[in-house]
Amino acid sequence: MKIDPFLIIEKFYQPGTKSYDILVDHSRIVTEKSLDIAGRLPHLNPDLGFIQTAAMLHDIGIFLTRSESIGCFGKAPYVCHGYLGRELLDELGLPPEYGLVSERHTGAGITKENIRLNNLPLPERDMVPISIEEKIICAADKYHSKNPKFSDRNITTAEVIEELQKINSDHAERFTLWAEAFRL
Numbered sequence: 001m002k003i004d005p006f007l008i009i010e011k012f013y014q015p016g017t018k019s020y021d022i023l024v025d026h027s028r029i030v031t032e033k034s035l036d037i038a039g040r041l042p043h044l045n046p047d048l049g050f051i052q053t054a055a056m057l058h059d060i061g062i063f064l065t066r067s068e069s070i071g072c073f074g075k076a077p078y079v080c081h082g083y084l085g086r087e088l089l090d091e092l093g094l095p096p097e098y099g100l101v102s103e104r105h106t107g108a109g110i111t112k113e114n115i116r117l118n119n120l121p122l123p124e125r126d127m128v129p130i131s132i133e134e135k136i137i138c139a140a141d142k143y144h145s146k147n148p149k150f151s152d153r154n155i156t157t158a159e160v161i162e163e164l165q166k167i168n169s170d171h172a173e174r175f176t177l178w179a180e181a182f183r184l
């Protein structure tokens with residue numbers, strides 16, 4: 001199945017708008033970083049074609065959330081963009097692996113327990129990366145911020161871990177394991 005991520009993006013975002021430009025720039029950077037990581041892991045046999053498309057679509061749900069700094073004026077809290085993106089991709093009839101990348105990329109993935117204990121506005125289920133492609137895209141995403149104030153910054157692995165630690169120590173622990181395995 002050949003999927004053109006731009007045709008999908010343009011179903012929901014108007015080229016030339018702030019949200020389109022931010023989404024496409026960020027997604028391209030994350031795709032490049034994901035392919036770079038995947039290229040160093042031939043022994044794990046990641047699916048490069050899948051990564052190329054799924055990384056372009058991982059943030060498709062942002063327009064449904066409220067995040068004015070990136071031109072998004074939806075109703076949902078920003079933390080919902082992953083699972084809302086999954087719903088969009090599933091509704092379009094894409095194979096479920098694409099939606100799962102979107103649902104599982106927030107932070108270093110979010111556990112069901114985390115959702116329950118912190119009363120997060122998310123469906124109560126585990127949203128943690130499982131496949132190698134999900135882990136790679138989730139990790140790559142942490143190195144670039146969509147916020148125009150920070151989007152030019154080079155983020156280091158130590159900074160990613162520090163930021164994830166602020167959310168919850170299991171985010172930082174999961175990411176640290178990937179950082180070691182992926183030599184980030």
Ligand SMILES: [Fe+2]
Pocket residue numbers: 026030058059141
């Ligand atoms: Fe992202």
